[in-house]
Amino acid sequence: MASLYSSFVGISSPNPFWLASAPPTDREVNVERAFAAGWGGVVWKTLGIDPPVVNVNGPRYGFWRGDNQRVQGFNNIELISDRAIGSNLEEIARVKARWPDRALVVSVMFPLEEEHWARWLPEIEATGADGIELNLGCPHGMSERGMGSAMGQAPQLVEAVTRMAKAHTRLPVIVKLTPNVTDITWSASAAKTGGADAVSLINTINSLIRVDLDTMAPEPCIDGKGTHGGYCGPAVKPIALHMVAEIARNQVLAGLPISGIGGITSWRDAAEFLALGAGNVQVCTAAMLYGFRIIEDLAEGLAAWMDEKGYASVAELQGRAVANVRDWNRLNLNYVTKAKIDAERCIGCGRCFIACEDTSHQAIARLPDSTAYQVKPEDCVGCNLCVAVCPVPNCIDMLPMRTGTDPRTGSPIRSAPMSWLEHPENPVGAVACKTEE
Amino acid sequence: MMERHALTEATVAERFRGMEARLPEIDVPVEAERCFYCYDAPCTRSCPAAIDIPAFIRALALGQPARAASIILRENPLGMSCARVCPVETLCEEICVRASDAGGPVRIGLLQRAAMSECAPKAATPVPVTNTRVAVVGAGPAGMTVARLLAEAGVQVSVLDAGDRPGGLNETGIAAYKMLDDAAQKEATWLLDHPHIMFRGQMALGNDVTLASLREQYHAVVLAMGLAGQRRLAIPGEDLPGVAAAVPFIAAMRRGEAVAVGKKVLVIGGGMTAIDIAIQIRLLGAEEVHICYRRGIGDMGASAHERQLAREQGVLIHPGLRPLEIREAAGGGLDALMQSLREEDGKWIASGKSEFWHADQIFTAIGQGLDRSAWRGDAELMSLALDAQGKIAVDDAGHTNLPGVWAAGDCAGRSSDLTVHAVADGKRVVDAILAARKQEAA
Numbered sequence: 001m002a003s004l005y006s007s008f009v010g011i012s013s014p015n016p017f018w019l020a021s022a023p024p025t026d027r028e029v030n031v032e033r034a035f036a037a038g039w040g041g042v043v044w045k046t047l048g049i050d051p052p053v054v055n056v057n058g059p060r061y062g063f064w065r066g067d068n069q070r071v072q073g074f075n076n077i078e079l080i081s082d083r084a085i086g087s088n089l090e091e092i093a094r095v096k097a098r099w100p101d102r103a104l105v106v107s108v109m110f111p112l113e114e115e116h117w118a119r120w121l122p123e124i125e126a127t128g129a130d131g132i133e134l135n136l137g138c139p140h141g142m143s144e145r146g147m148g149s150a151m152g153q154a155p156q157l158v159e160a161v162t163r164m165a166k167a168h169t170r171l172p173v174i175v176k177l178t179p180n181v182t183d184i185t186w187s188a189s190a191a192k193t194g195g196a197d198a199v200s201l202i203n204t205i206n207s208l209i210r211v212d213l214d215t216m217a218p219e220p221c222i223d224g225k226g227t228h229g230g231y232c233g234p235a236v237k238p239i240a241l242h243m244v245a246e247i248a249r250n251q252v253l254a255g256l257p258i259s260g261i262g263g264i265t266s267w268r269d270a271a272e273f274l275a276l277g278a279g280n281v282q283v284c285t286a287a288m289l290y291g292f293r294i295i296e297d298l299a300e301g302l303a304a305w306m307d308e309k310g311y312a313s314v315a316e317l318q319g320r321a322v323a324n325v326r327d328w329n330r331l332n333l334n335y336v337t338k339a340k341i342d343a344e345r346c347i348g349c350g351r352c353f354i355a356c357e358d359t360s361h362q363a364i365a366r367l368p369d370s371t372a373y374q375v376k377p378e379d380c381v382g383c384n385l386c387v388a389v390c391p392v393p394n395c396i397d398m399l400p401m402r403t404g405t406d407p408r409t410g411s412p413i414r415s416a417p418m419s420w421l422e423h424p425e426n427p428v429g430a431v432a433c434k435t436e437e
Numbered sequence: 438m439m440e441r442h443a444l445t446e447a448t449v450a451e452r453f454r455g456m457e458a459r460l461p462e463i464d465v466p467v468e469a470e471r472c473f474y475c476y477d478a479p480c481t482r483s484c485p486a487a488i489d490i491p492a493f494i495r496a497l498a499l500g501q502p503a504r505a506a507s508i509i510l511r512e513n514p515l516g517m518s519c520a521r522v523c524p525v526e527t528l529c530e531e532i533c534v535r536a537s538d539a540g541g542p543v544r545i546g547l548l549q550r551a552a553m554s555e556c557a558p559k560a561a562t563p564v565p566v567t568n569t570r571v572a573v574v575g576a577g578p579a580g581m582t583v584a585r586l587l588a589e590a591g592v593q594v595s596v597l598d599a600g601d602r603p604g605g606l607n608e609t610g611i612a613a614y615k616m617l618d619d620a621a622q623k624e625a626t627w628l629l630d631h632p633h634i635m636f637r638g639q640m641a642l643g644n645d646v647t648l649a650s651l652r653e654q655y656h657a658v659v660l661a662m663g664l665a666g667q668r669r670l671a672i673p674g675e676d677l678p679g680v681a682a683a684v685p686f687i688a689a690m691r692r693g694e695a696v697a698v699g700k701k702v703l704v705i706g707g708g709m710t711a712i713d714i715a716i717q718i719r720l721l722g723a724e725e726v727h728i729c730y731r732r733g734i735g736d737m738g739a740s741a742h743e744r745q746l747a748r749e750q751g752v753l754i755h756p757g758l759r760p761l762e763i764r765e766a767a768g769g770g771l772d773a774l775m776q777s778l779r780e781e782d783g784k785w786i787a788s789g790k791s792e793f794w795h796a797d798q799i800f801t802a803i804g805q806g807l808d809r810s811a812w813r814g815d816a817e818l819m820s821l822a823l824d825a826q827g828k829i830a831v832d833d834a835g836h837t838n839l840p841g842v843w844a845a846g847d848c849a850g851r852s853s854d855l856t857v858h859a860v861a862d863g864k865r866v867v868d869a870i871l872a873a874r875k876q877e878a879a
Contacts, residue, residue, distance in 0.1 A: 067470045068467055068470055069466065069467065347534035347535070347537075348475075348479065348534055349473045349475040349476070349478075349534045350475050350476030350477050350478070351473065351474070351475065351476060353476060354476035354477075371479065391473045
């Protein structure tokens, strides 16, 4: 059986699944239940200085549902911990003492004034906690006070706050990054320069999730009014994967440990983050939607898949896909694929046909007097839209052409790769396009 | 042993409500989202009324049952009753691309039911009336379809029916559990409630009005009087007390009259009506109900789904059995001499074996025919050409041999007996009449 043991910036945990700093890690009773359920670690819900913040007393969450009523996207307007920092620290000390093998990292959000960091970081250290995570991402409520994403969006502040945290603790400092920026590598570089031991990402995305068309008010709705909140859940995973990959493949940032966060709901999601270079993963929405029990599915599922693929440890799997993430202009333009419809599996729904006919390249033909469809290789550009709309698993495949002539272009298939950099039609040549390596 | 029972509100609530097919509200969006939203969808192609099924299901999935209903009504004015009586398992659901899924086809019938159940269809703004006048004879599914669609096109329509109320077989001939809450009457009222439609009850063609006078007064006449004649077994004892045709019996029950209910009941026939009477008589208190059909189970007009419903109610179905004679039994009740048949080379032939079956009550449900009893004094009616089955002969568009006279629904030769076929027939006739009028005007 593959080992799920995880060591992240020196913090060990029995598996790489941590609960992210959020409502599930708000207090002792929740974290006790999480550890009892099998979670490898938690990042305690963000502590602020006293007096604690005050939350709204109406709905904090909004959501949109996909098929079968499943929540795909989730948004919140909850603030950081609304309890006194002192009582949080007492609970943290008790929990850590009871669960010494689990990772317990404490998320903090303090103003950029030295006194707070000097006073509280040593007290956190005294609880026995394993690390500090800087919440530089919360996009609502806290940002209006100059903290959260207001800090995370300014690289110089990211660097300054990281430096301040590092100055007052010996614990590893993980900087949690906001995705509400133009280029995530700027924030990551600033964290690194400030001395961060790792980055975690993504925090929630600024969002307005829904408008109630009867009341004409945004949701979650507080007395007829609403505000933007932080977006998370399965819908944000692609954005998170991209940002994790950009950091992992950046040569300057190489080696900066990454804790992957964003819509992780299944072992497969987790494996993708690990493959793109994350050292561990953090989960929140899935636990909120299904309860802590999903850790069993996550951990067992990941281990079973690792066994199947022959990965003995998380470290062995980590970063396997990073080298395959490239800039567009490095992609092989000599690679030609054509769609192929498996007539045996096709149910005749016509979805691929109408999608291609209306919005793509008119490359699917309906066979006369039947509901069978066939790809016209002479028109197929290999775009994959038919695969996307087909409701039957494995019914349409994109098959690479290895030899012969592309019937669409009339050009012979070449086995040697050629990217845009070498392409004869590139008017500016390789030099101007070079952005990688 | 006969008792008399009326179909009261209480009986309906107690015994019939559970028979009603409905999708729980919570399942409606989940089921609707199973639809793949096919292009040129097989379900729509298989629907005689050509309802845009993926479109209405999508509206339902997106929380707009009223819009779903209007999409249904656009192609099928009888969308509400079709949602209750259509044998979807042999039409749209049979051909659904998910039919071979473990979860089965998308439950189109129940979704249509959900779309149509809660909404009172919105009255469209009537188009200005034209000078075209059409008489529709018969206010059943075909006649109401024709009347509504013509009225929506601005035609002045007179609907004549031999009875007091519109609805036809929907109102009188279909099992009560399929039409709870006065659904058929509500639908009929909505269909004919149009400023361009005038309904006249107690107007039987032949008796109260002649075809000649209708042809004189109207630009077109549509015959949609259904098949009011009950086909007979033509065996001795058929007219004994206790032997009755199923359709008039169901009609009396649907009107709320107290009807006789035997303890042991035989039903002769194999169609939907046989199933309808068998289930209902059972629900009304019959202890033992047998359906006897002269051919094989697979030859029955009743669908597998209907047969299953009957079995669930304890009805026994016997293939290869036909009555030769009915007698009064010595100790009361009836004795029917039943002959066994067996299949040989695709034909059902008498096996030579026959025995008496005792019953309190026997129903015949062997089909209906054109009732021409009132036609004799009407020379034009008598000049209508009939087809080999004794129905009014029509061409592809529903036109009879008399100029300006059309026929739709059960009475017309080309139609089969489903409500949705009557609707399809009606649509064809409406298109043809409008096209003919346009040509005349040109």
